[in-house]
């Protein structure tokens with residue numbers, strides 16, 4: 001007991017974890033305290049592997065570990081099938097076993113290892129010299145060009161987008177807004193007039209002050225009148241410029257979203273196997289929004305400041321070329337820094353967008369699987385998963401802010417050095433009688449103007465680079481060619497009889513190239529024949545249907561419709577003649593009538609919808625809903641069987657020549673299933689489900 005108490009006083013809060021472990025494990029630890037490092041490093045992990053200790057309670061079991069760490073991966077734990085990462089410290093450590101459950105979750109195609117989410121929170125026993133060495137290493141890393149600035153460690157996300165140059169991005173943006181080029185021309189005209197007016201303001205300001213001082217009243221009044229005129233012109237034109245660029249920006253973002261959305265909708269289904277919904281919606285949302293700054297803000301301010309800066313530079317050189325050249329040199333240094341800073345921000349922005357997309361992906365997945373999350377109580381885990389990406393985002397934002405700080409520091413130093421140089425050299429020139437006090441005042445005003453213009457150009461250029469970096473993936477997606485099915489028209493047969501032949505068809509999904517799903521399949525179905533395809537789960541029944549609907553192309557062999565290769569038939573026309581009810585029918589967030597008539601090209605009346613609903617035995621339950629056919633539904637507001645009945649009604653309403661039911665009545669009770677069969681039979685349709693224990697059945701019926 002004494003030993004136990006002593007051990008307990010030495011165990012601070014995190015070690016309570018050990019007490020939760022089974023008695024066997026506790027005894028195991030205390031009795032063999034003499035050989036504790038062996039126990040901790042080798043025996044305890046074994047206890048975990050045998051299932052005596054749950055790995056999650058071990059996470060905080062560590063005490064003064066030495067910094068020397070060796071890692072090995074263990075793959076055990078029978079009950080919860082977690083993969084463990086055992087971090088084993090050197091024998092000199094006191095108790096230092098540290099486990100992290102490695103729950104791999106695939107996000108953006110890359111696995112996220114949750115061990116990085118839980119940080120080592122124990123105190124680290126390091127000597128003073130080691131601390132100093134660490135500090136020196138840290139300081140070295142945060143100096144310009146140091147490792148802290150590199151983003152390489154953060155690239156846990158898949159960056160597929162090819163780099164887009166600034167000119168290419170601007171060219172693409174121009175393509176999108178060129179239809180409304182008048183607004184751009186109006187914006188540029190206003191910009192030029194405003195910039196020119198503003199350039200002359202310091203000149204007439206200084207001239208007015210000095211003419212007032214020398215009592216030249218007529219000249220003073222003329223200068224003041226001109227000053228007022230310039231102020232009014234620049235005010236009006238600046239307002240016009242801002243408004244026109246804002247409109248151009250709105251047009252750009254709108255077209256960008258439209259183009260991207262249309263490009264995505266025309267992709268092959270296999271494209272959606274590799275891209276996730278969260279990622280794509282993030283491209284449409286935040287990535288396109290990033291571009292919204294480009295025209296209305298960045299380009300606008302860059303152009304204005306380039307014009308004003310050039311004007312100020314010319315004025316300075318005319319005023320005094322030695323002073324002008326000094327300012328030019330400082331501005332060139334600023335421009336060099338600006339370029340490096342801009343490129344850094346571009347890279348950071350690209351990563352920020354990728355990580356934002358990954359965070360969105362997690363959120364989208366969690367919200368769509370909310371019921372599963374609630375039932376399994378994994379809310380905290382999901383928050384952790386989301387926080388992981390937020391942490392990454394914060395990390396990059398931190399570096400972006402630090403870079404911004406550096407950029408500000410450089411700017412301020414260079415800005416003040418121009419003032420000092422101007423006063424030093426200008427003062428000497430005044431003393432020598434080379435220039436007047438009025439000229440020096442104008443010089444200081446214009447050099448300030450020049451340096452501020454350079455600053456604004458740099459700031460907006462880096463913002464522009466960020467927008468370009470953020471929109472790389474958007475541009476890449478917008479460039480994707482539509483699926484072949486939308487490119488080639490194909491033949492419309494005079495009449496679809498319904499003969500189908502699968503001739504030596506083999507298939508494998510492109511996302512899993514190594515796994516053959518179908519191999520040399522030959523099936524023939526005559527018009528009017530009902531065929532049931534039965535097979536074990538995962539044997540490829542739904543895949544057959546996918547090929548018949550031409551959602552995928554066979555890797556070998558071909559499918560014939562009435563003797564014509566399906567590839568040569570107009571696929572839109574063919575799909576219009578096929579009624580399909582899938583395994584898990586999905587409903588759109590719209591009323592029931594719209595859901596039933598969804599995709600129907602014929603002129604549909606309410607009676608037709610109700611007729612189809614009656615055939616599918618959906619009418620009664622629809623009428624029992626508060627607003628009947630007007631009731632708003634979606635994927636979550638109806639039972640599985642009710643959704644299936646609406647989907648069957650949708651298929652019936654199309655009056656299809658070929659009806660494919662992919663276990664379409666699996667969620668219905670036996671009576672409803674029977675009723676639907678009888679009802680559809682009387683209209684020449686047969687719906688039949690065969691349930692062979694765990695076997696799954698697909699029925700194809702041709703009329």
Ligand SMILES: Nc1ncnc2c1ncn2[C@@H]1O[C@H](COP(=O)(O)OP(=O)(O)OP(=O)(O)O)[C@@H](O)[C@H]1O
Pocket residue numbers: 273509511512517535536537538539540541542543544583696
């Ligand atoms: N989009 C996809 N990408 C990669 N592999 C897929 C895809 N869809 C299905 N598979 C794989 O193809 C195989 C056949 O799947 P399919 O859905 O056709 O089976 P099934 O016979 O309909 O199964 P069940 O009776 O369980 O619905 C499975 O091994 C599955 O993992």
